[in-house]
Amino acid sequence: MSTRKQIILAAYVGGVNEHTAWEHPDAGSQIDFSTFRHVAQTAERGRFDYFFLAEGLALRARDGRIFDHDIAGRPDTLPVLAAIAAVTEHLGLVGTLNATFNEPYELARQIASLDHLSGGRAGWNVVTSFDAYTGANFRRGGFLAHADRYVRAEETVATVRELWDSWADDAIAADKESGVFLRDGRAGEFSHHGSQFDIEGRFTVPRSPQGRPVIVQAGVSPQGRDFAASTADAIFSPYSKLAEGKAFRDDIRERAARFGRDPEHVKILPSAGFVLGDSRADAEEKARHILEQQLSDRTIQVTFEQVWNRDLSAYDLDGPVPDIDPDPEAPAFIQGRAFIFQDRFQTVRTWRELAEQKGLTLRGLAHEVARAPGYIGTPEQVADQLDTFVQEGGADGVVLGSHVVPSGLDEFVDRVVPLLQERGSLRTEYEGTTLRENLGLPLPEAALAAAL
């Protein structure tokens, strides 16, 4: 009998970013279904909890010019998850869907449809949009101020839940003899009149296997944290070091308790990469090589331009850190990319100090602050690092990305997963049939609709 905390694992296909090395000889298509099938089936073989897709609703651009230096092009989130449901049996399917550029009725019916079609494996990572640039692809146009985005996101999720709850669990009788298909001629009835949505009618999708598909949230501002703590089942976080992970977890747990929730019911999963080697030195050498590949000159430039919000092409990467201040007023110089730094000025100040202390060039600084490739070492060492991180409360698990798509995850599943299983920190068989059950989340109250 193991009392070890079970590590939650998700497999991440980001689609677009510098962490995926398209130049690698094993790099496959970013868009063909065979890629998604491979990653998903590998994750299921490793008894992962879910497969996770990111989303961006505009191709990324630098000063209006489409990025050409890293991966671009991704499928639509829900159809590809529905197709993955056809080639997997247990794996959860969590898709990122924007709350600003979708309407609750449509979101609710699509996610509930995926839940039906996958037998209860659907999840929704709720994101808000970052810029007006994305808005130009949509009817509603424009974008919402940061604070308003969360107002809309919160009401979107609340409304979607109202819709999910609008059919009683047993609404469908389907009794051929008596001719009663629906027990109640008003099944699915809803009426929502809030500051964001003024809608009513009847929802088309009967209660799905999970009742309420799993809600994941990504976003780290105070509003983002409150939103997650009050609403989400899981959080996709950027904090993968033990100290910052613990601090974030403590903060979220405290907020969750304040919202009257059981903190155990908000799972936190930071993103993480990994590099395996036959020895630590070998793995570190590989990691260094990967980082060098990831940080091409243009990637470095774009990373800094995102924070400075200025054209930095005149600055030598092998020279000092620019002494100008960021421009917070100008339209986003780098567009279509999530900006996760809280404060431009503070970030620049910290980086400048770091560069001065260590005598770093701009390039050196980029290597210093780049997201390290994550867990690095022999399979035993990586299993140990990851297990320690979770057992000591850094998070509840990780969302693993690999720098080679689609085959990169194979190595983790073949070499690290068995070690985690031996330690009793990772399941050898799925516990349940739904994502909720596998994550250890409570089932939503049955037939909530009937009670209302």
Add this chain to the structure above:
Amino acid sequence: MTTSRPPHIGVALEGAGWHPAAWREPSSRPADLFTAAYWIDLVRTAERAGLDYVSIEDSLALQSERFLTGDERTDEVRGRLDAVLIASRVAPAVSRIGLLPVVTVTHTEPFHVSKAIATLDYVSEGRAGVQVKVSVRADEAAHVGRRPHPGDVALDDPAFRAFVDEAFDEAADVVEVVRRLWDSWEDDAEIRDAATDRFLDADKVHRIDFEGRFFSVRGPSITPRPPQGQPVVAALAHAEGPYRLAARSADVVFVTPADAAHSRSIVDAVRDAERAVERQGEPLLIVADLLVFLDEPGGESGADRLARLDALGRPLVSDARIVAGSASTVADVIDDLVAAGYAGVRLRPGVATDDLPRIADDLVPELRHRGLVQSAPHTTLRGRLGLPEGLPSRYATPVA
């Protein structure tokens, strides 16, 4: 005598079938309507029959006996899943048949519609299409809450007519945007040139900069050009306005001829609409919808079955011609339609779990016997329908 090419045969899937009481038949699986297994079984049957495509019905409101609003009936199937997701879920389980989900374009975002169908084309490896649907229902408008609706009015009310005309004009803009987004990446935009550190050739990825009366969309798409380049666009049409939408926007138009004379007049009306909108390129494939109840060989006749189901609740009312009879009767009707200039028929099974297997086991062999079945081995939907394949993106500069 006809020299036309053999017709394209497809099937339109709607819940338990097109009869409101279909779910009560012994073969029906009403408790499974919301499962993947049910849809996979139906689509596999259609594929086994060698049919060219299945379409999957959808709407943003519950089924209703009324045209503009919902009802509170409890004796018929109510509830449905998103058709694009059904098609995507089914796609990896079949390998040859085309998949055409219905998508409402009135309350949705063209950007989302475009990438959803492009993705269906990826997961089906070139077998995607879409049947675009215009929503003029009051209940659907209230579900989204974004546009005013004239309400539960008479269909000839001028306010309602204006509303309908706008909705069709807007739908044409939606399809234009969807198609431009499909073309917004040229086929060879992804270059993976490590030497110059370029994944993309940015000159081959295009903004679409659509500015219309109803909305504007910048583009490019986030999804690369789908395998077919342009997945197949279809629309169901019953009147001049919708014929024009189809003539402007679609590859295939589903129409509902009631009899032989009507079938000829519809072909003329569609061709007129093509001239009126100055359609370029391929003429529309005109496909007749037929709602079928096939005789059970050695058992109940289609007509008896229809009468029995009609007596159970609400008699079947249909826009499409109802044909109840033997495989040979249905084949005769198809024969006549081909002679009248139809490129194919789409069969709406009265009872999905009875009539679809009979289409596979009785009707298709009968058609094959008459030389009315194509043996096209094409793997893309465009190929199966005889539409040009390998069309370059509209944004590609022709190589000199």
